[in-house]
Amino acid sequence: MVAHDFGGAVSLRAHLLHGSPVASLLLVDVVALRPWGSPFFNLVEDHPDVFARLPEAVLAGALRAYIAGASHRGLTEVQLDELAARG
Known part of the structure; x- marks a missing residue:
């Protein structure tokens, strides 16, 4: 999975908190703290x-x-x- 901008926070949350399986995760220019976007x-x-x-x-x-x-x-x-x- 490739995650960019606030998609990084969404993908990490899905994986770490909700157990969504991810074989590989590439975080690109991720926004993880406010302000979003x-x-x-x-x-x-x-x-x-x-x-x-x-x-x-x-x-x-x-x-x-x-x-x-x-x-x-x-x-x-x-x-x-x-x-x-x-x-």
Whole structure:
């Protein structure tokens, strides 16, 4: 399992407190203490109607930028393509 942002806290809680089996767990840029989420995540949460109306190309660019920001070393284009693929 790969867990990013507050997904890390959720996956750890599921595993440690509720016994959900996990063969392997990779924690990436985890938020485990308040405040939860990044400024971008909070913006999306505060304005879901705006983000729902964004053109696909703008939304795809925002997603790629958000994913790229989680890597300290940076990602190759291939890695970014794989992580940003929706489907």
